[in-house]
Amino acid sequence: MPDPKMNFELDFHSGLPIYTQIVNQISGRVANGILEPGDQLPTVRALALELRVNFNTVARAYRILDEARIISTQQGRGTFIMDKPPPNVTEKLRRESLEGLTRRFIAEALRLGFTQTEVRQMVSEQIKVWKETTEVEE
Amino acid sequence: MPDPKMNFELDFHSGLPIYTQIVNQISGRVANGILEPGDQLPTVRALALELRVNFNTVARAYRILDEARIISTQQGRGTFIMDKPPPNVTEKLRRESLEGLTRRFIAEALRLGFTQTEVRQMVSEQIKVWKETTEVEE
DNA sequence: CGTCAAATTGTAATAATTGTATCATTGTCA
DNA sequence: TGACAATGATACAATTATTACAATTTGACG
Numbered sequence: 001m002p003d004p005k006m007n008f009e010l011d012f013h014s015g016l017p018i019y020t021q022i023v024n025q026i027s028g029r030v031a032n033g034i035l036e037p038g039d040q041l042p043t044v045r046a047l048a049l050e051l052r053v054n055f056n057t058v059a060r061a062y063r064i065l066d067e068a069r070i071i072s073t074q075q076g077r078g079t080f081i082m083d084k085p086p087p088n089v090t091e092k093l094r095r096e097s098l099e100g101l102t103r104r105f106i107a108e109a110l111r112l113g114f115t116q117t118e119v120r121q122m123v124s125e126q127i128k129v130w131k132e133t134t135e136v137e138e
Numbered sequence: 139m140p141d142p143k144m145n146f147e148l149d150f151h152s153g154l155p156i157y158t159q160i161v162n163q164i165s166g167r168v169a170n171g172i173l174e175p176g177d178q179l180p181t182v183r184a185l186a187l188e189l190r191v192n193f194n195t196v197a198r199a200y201r202i203l204d205e206a207r208i209i210s211t212q213q214g215r216g217t218f219i220m221d222k223p224p225p226n227v228t229e230k231l232r233r234e235s236l237e238g239l240t241r242r243f244i245a246e247a248l249r250l251g252f253t254q255t256e257v258r259q260m261v262s263e264q265i266k267v268w269k270e271t272t273e274v275e276e
Numbered sequence: 277c278g279t280c281a282a283a284t285t286g287t288a289a290t291a292a293t294t295g296t297a298t299c300a301t302t303g304t305c306a
Numbered sequence: 307t308g309a310c311a312a313t314g315a316t317a318c319a320a321t322t323a324t325t326a327c328a329a330t331t332t333g334a335c336g
Contacts, residue, residue: 072151075295076321102260105243113170122240123261192322213286214330
């Protein structure tokens with residue numbers, strides 16, 4: 001039985017690429033709350049079968065959604081809706097959120113026996129790496 | 139009760155295979171002395187249950203660690219930490235462990251929409267706070 | 277103490293499921 | 307026609323599922 005949350009309507013004559021239509025429909029369902037964090041999406045092959053398209057096309061859509069951090073694709077496990085990024089919340093809450101995340105990271109690193117210097121250096125290094133691999137940012 | 143030495147954090151979104159993450163986290167704890175020679179690791183089935191993965195995946199990680207002489211798996215008995223690897227190896231393992239931990243933190247923070255600058259500043263701030271509350275360090 | 281059965285632990289093999297990577301084909305449009 | 311995007315075909319890697327098995331420990335029982 002096809003997933004009721006997934007009854008897509010593809011328009012093969014719209015000129016819009018199929019993978020784009022899949023991306024739009026999934027992200028739309030996420031935005032509407034029909035798909036919620038943790039929900040598992042159909043496998044690339046199952047959805048491809050349902051939509052009568054090649055599974056590579058579905059995989060391409062999933063990859064785009066994965067890069068957009070909307071879903072999480074996990075080889076051998078499946079694909080799942082990611083947690084929503086924090087809604088537009090007050091600057092105070094935003095800061096507290098980051099503070100908690102950072103405190104847990106620091107505490108864990110120090111608990112594991114790393115020095116403050118090591119942690120600082122690694123953070124700088126990894127931020128630099130991230131910047132290089134993601135082009136423009138901030 | 140989960141083993142306090144074993145509170146792993148798997149990142150199913152990192153692209154790194156699960157078994158690799160398990161290998162890195164265990165070898166990192168060994169390199170840092172959190173896990174000491176003779177310590178018993180959770181059984182493959184127990185750790186698999188805790189991490190919500192198949193026990194074959196844990197067994198694969200244990201097998202790799204066993205071949206690297208970091209742990210000793212003994213059928214019917216369990217798995218135990220072997221002697222600490224030589225310093226040049228532990229240094230490598232230590233670094234890789236911290237790198238993984240840091241990458242997960244940075245990825246999560248940036249995913250939540252924080253900028254690199256915000257992350258950098260918060261890390262500096264929290265390290266300073268930690269230093270003040272724990273007196274001597276390093 | 278000695279013995280045996282059950283439980284526990286790691287090992288192994290195999291198949292199925294899932295996403296990934298790469299290249300080939302098709303089709304559209306300038 | 308030629309270039310490029312979209313799609314298809316194929317092979318591959320990671321994980322899961324299932325099952326069976328061997329070594330060891332544990333505990334009951336005499």
